[in-house]
Amino acid sequence: MVQGQQVYVAGVGVISAIGHDTGETLRALQQGISGIGPLTLFPSLYQDVLPVGEVSLSNEALTERLNLRSRSHTRWLSGHAVSRTALLGMAAARQAVDHAGIDLAAWRCGLISATTVGGMDRTENFFPAFLENPAAGHLRDVVHHACGDITELMAEDLQISNFISTINTACSSSVNAIMYGARLLAQGMLDVVVAGGADALTKFTLNGFNSLKILDTAPCRPFDAHRNGLNLGEGAGYVVLVGERVRQQLQGPMLATVAGFGNTNDAYHQTASSPEGRGSYAAMTEALSMAGLSVEAIDYINLHGTGTVNNDLSESTAIQRLFGEHVPAVSSTKAFTGHTLGASGGIEAVFSVLALTGQCIFPNLRFEQAMPETGITPQRTFAPAAVRHVMSNSFGFGGNCSSIIFSISPDHP
Amino acid sequence: MAFITATASIRGKTLTRNGTIQYQDASLVLPEFLLQAYAALKSDYPKFYKMDPLSKLGFLAAEVLLADRPLAAYPPEAVSLVLSNAHASLDTDTQYLAASRTVPSPALFVYTLPNIVAGELCIRHGLKGENAFFVTPAFDAAQVASYVDLVLAQPGAQGCVAGWVDVMGEHHDVFLYLAENSHRGLARAHTAEQLNTLYTGLWNN
Amino acid sequence: MEQLMADLKRQIIEALNLKHLTPAEIGDDQPLFGEGLGLDSIDALELIVLLQQQYKVKIDNPQDGPKIFRSVRTIAEFITAHKPA
Numbered sequence: 001m002v003q004g005q006q007v008y009v010a011g012v013g014v015i016s017a018i019g020h021d022t023g024e025t026l027r028a029l030q031q032g033i034s035g036i037g038p039l040t041l042f043p044s045l046y047q048d049v050l051p052v053g054e055v056s057l058s059n060e061a062l063t064e065r066l067n068l069r070s071r072s073h074t075r076w077l078s079g080h081a082v083s084r085t086a087l088l089g090m091a092a093a094r095q096a097v098d099h100a101g102i103d104l105a106a107w108r109c110g111l112i113s114a115t116t117v118g119g120m121d122r123t124e125n126f127f128p129a130f131l132e133n134p135a136a137g138h139l140r141d142v143v144h145h146a147c148g149d150i151t152e153l154m155a156e157d158l159q160i161s162n163f164i165s166t167i168n169t170a171c172s173s174s175v176n177a178i179m180y181g182a183r184l185l186a187q188g189m190l191d192v193v194v195a196g197g198a199d200a201l202t203k204f205t206l207n208g209f210n211s212l213k214i215l216d217t218a219p220c221r222p223f224d225a226h227r228n229g230l231n232l233g234e235g236a237g238y239v240v241l242v243g244e245r246v247r248q249q250l251q252g253p254m255l256a257t258v259a260g261f262g263n264t265n266d267a268y269h270q271t272a273s274s275p276e277g278r279g280s281y282a283a284m285t286e287a288l289s290m291a292g293l294s295v296e297a298i299d300y301i302n303l304h305g306t307g308t309v310n311n312d313l314s315e316s317t318a319i320q321r322l323f324g325e326h327v328p329a330v331s332s333t334k335a336f337t338g339h340t341l342g343a344s345g346g347i348e349a350v351f352s353v354l355a356l357t358g359q360c361i362f363p364n365l366r367f368e369q370a371m372p373e374t375g376i377t378p379q380r381t382f383a384p385a386a387v388r389h390v391m392s393n394s395f396g397f398g399g400n401c402s403s404i405i406f407s408i409s410p411d412h413p
Numbered sequence: 414m415a416f417i418t419a420t421a422s423i424r425g426k427t428l429t430r431n432g433t434i435q436y437q438d439a440s441l442v443l444p445e446f447l448l449q450a451y452a453a454l455k456s457d458y459p460k461f462y463k464m465d466p467l468s469k470l471g472f473l474a475a476e477v478l479l480a481d482r483p484l485a486a487y488p489p490e491a492v493s494l495v496l497s498n499a500h501a502s503l504d505t506d507t508q509y510l511a512a513s514r515t516v517p518s519p520a521l522f523v524y525t526l527p528n529i530v531a532g533e534l535c536i537r538h539g540l541k542g543e544n545a546f547f548v549t550p551a552f553d554a555a556q557v558a559s560y561v562d563l564v565l566a567q568p569g570a571q572g573c574v575a576g577w578v579d580v581m582g583e584h585h586d587v588f589l590y591l592a593e594n595s596h597r598g599l600a601r602a603h604t605a606e607q608l609n610t611l612y613t614g615l616w617n618n
Numbered sequence: 619m620e621q622l623m624a625d626l627k628r629q630i631i632e633a634l635n636l637k638h639l640t641p642a643e644i645g646d647d648q649p650l651f652g653e654g655l656g657l658d659s660i661d662a663l664e665l666i667v668l669l670q671q672q673y674k675v676k677i678d679n680p681q682d683g684p685k686i687f688r689s690v691r692t693i694a695e696f697i698t699a700h701k702p703a
Contacts, residue, residue: 003566003567116526127510146501146548147501147548148548148549165547165556166547166548167545167546167547168501168526168527168528168546168548169528169531169544169545169546170526170528176545180545180560183563187563189559204525207513207517208509208517208519208522208525210517211516211517211518211519211522211663211667212519212522212523212660212663213519213663213666213680262543263543263544263545264490264541264542264543264544265494265531265532265535265540265541265542265543265544266532266535266541267489267532267535267536267539267540267541268536269532269536269658269659270523270524270529270532270533270660271523271659271660272658272659278541279541282490282541286490396528397523397526397528397529397532398526398528398529398530398531398532398544399531399532399535399536399544400528400531400532400544448637459636459637459638459639459656462635462636462637462638463634463635515671516667516670516671517667518664518667519660519663519664519667520634520635520660520661520663520664523660
């Protein structure tokens with residue numbers, strides 16, 4: 001187990017292309033409704049070329065929904081342009097806190113949030129005018145550029161001030177945020193931690209990933225023999241972590257426990273995963289060892305499964321090597337949401353908890369044919385199942401590999 | 414109880430190891446300084462030339478920090494990396510923006526993540542333990558010390574390369590240290606106070 | 619073809635930051651990837667950008683990269699065959 005006291009998940013919150021809350025999300029996962037579609041958020045050369053997973057709410061609609069304009073403590077809001085990343089983050093984090101039914105003011109609270117684009121969306125609004133004329137452009141569009149500012153805005157919204165931290169380790173960021181939170185909690189340094197991540201779609205990431213030639217021009221097909229790249233998505237996912245003392249005070253049942261996690265470096269290449277997936281293998285091994293579980297105990301793996309030729313082969317090779325005859329049900333939910341980068345680990349942590357509370361396994365959409373190298377066939381339909389331990393993988397550029405295991409709550413009926 | 418067993422820094426175009434100057438040339442602009450310092454170290458690692466300034470700074474500091482191969486006896490998974498800085502990858506983001514007015518450069522885009530420097534160090538030195546990268550307004554000795562302590566308290570953990578790697582244009586500030594569970598090398602207690610002394614002490618030199 | 623290959627060597631060194639090499643050290647038929655010059659997947663993407671910018675030659679499918687980028691000669695042949703008039 002995690003060294004120190006037991007860490008529980010008391011609440012979850014999520015917003016992505018397949019829903020604005022956990023209810024909508026679960027329905028989409030059940031009914032197999034993908035969120036991948038045409039890009040509408042901003043003008044782009046790739047508008048009709050590269051499909052994406054957009055959250056179907058404009059910034060105005062998100063602001064309205066969050067009722068930000070009437071909240072007195074949000075000094076930064078009057079006339080300010082808040083980054084979409086922060087809006088998505090607030091939407092999911094508030095849900096998680098409400099879900100946990102927790103009074104944050106009563107405890108030593110931390111917010112550990114991951115993002116890779118930060119306020120880039122607003123910065124992109126600033127630059128066209130500024131490049132024409134250095135006196136033009138609205139500075140309010142760049143003040144929240146830094147990733148850490150997104151966390152600060154969210155912390156202000158949630159009124160968390162004891163401990164605030166931002167993590168950016170590319171696409172594994174959110175899992176690392178949850179790991180960090182779990183450790184601080186297990187060691188008794190905090191009582192409550194809100195952890196996860198948020199990322200909005202931006203021109204920066206769309207053009208950048210397109211330059212790496214890893215974006216599919218069709219909806220992505222993770223783990224399929226004919227997969228041809230990923231679709232970018234956006235959203236946010238947060239969990240509320242608590243220890244035993246807070247658990248006793250809460251009305252609601254705990255949703256899951258954080259059983260183990262591992263973070264390793266693949267030490268192979270800046271962006272490519274090693275063919276044998278040595279980093280992912282080591283991360284999964286470490287998570288199992290911390291959880292004290294054998295491979296047979298894992299009932300479901302929520303894959304990193306981006307849909308790129310490289311990731312999926314590397315990840316499936318590592319899974320096959322590690323699990324051998326006991327490969328459990330696996331699926332990549334990125335076929336639903338797109339790859340939400342820094343948010344993906346948080347969103348998929350929420351999905352993992354939903355698999356435990358709902359006793360179900362989510363489908364890997366658009367899968368047709370197993371890749372010949374490993375022959376792993378992911379879960380193809382939504383299925384009720386006995387789920388006691390779920391592993392969620394998140395791997396990022398820079399060789400950063402993370403794996404986390406959530407286990408069924410002792411409060412589960 | 415963990416120990417600080419070695420340090421390295423790059424400031425004012427001066428590369429030091431355990432406080433001793435390894436290479437210095439304040440007359441050079443930063444990109445040129447980085448190339449000359451690399452040449453002076455006689456490392457044979459052509460990938461250096463492809464790195465962005467943040468990775469180059471991290472690379473050079475790690476080269477001198479780990480020059481005696483102090484990690485050779487540890488399993489790769491037993492050594493972690495905990496970095497932090499203030500500007501994340503902003504220096505490279507700016508270059509990417511400038512270069513992208515025609516065709517975006519994939520090589521530059523790759524470096525628009527601060528943790529790529531972590532990956533580069535792991536590749537170079539075969540480190541496979543946990544990685545973390547924090548962005549804070551200034552070097553936060555208390556935060557770094559507590560996180561590295563957490564990492565070193567994990568079962569099997571032996572060492573951790575940690576510190577601060579920051580660059581923005583000509584501004585550069587690098588302070589790396591090796592923390593180990595063994596009492597050797599500099600063998601200073603791994604505390605926030607010691608880190609602050611070492612960090613600011615180097616700054617004053 | 620000789621002139622084009624000489625230009626390419628200079629441009630490749632510049633674009634890929636191969637500061638440890640001179641054009642003379644790159645053979646016309648030397649493999650660029652793997653055991654040869656040791657280029658990697660990001661370098662291949664940069665070569666695609668180079669061809670597009672310098673020669674207005676587009677490579678749409680990155681899977682074609684390994685074939686086209688085998689050596690300086692194969693790149694030169696590809697450019698000659700596909701260069702817009």
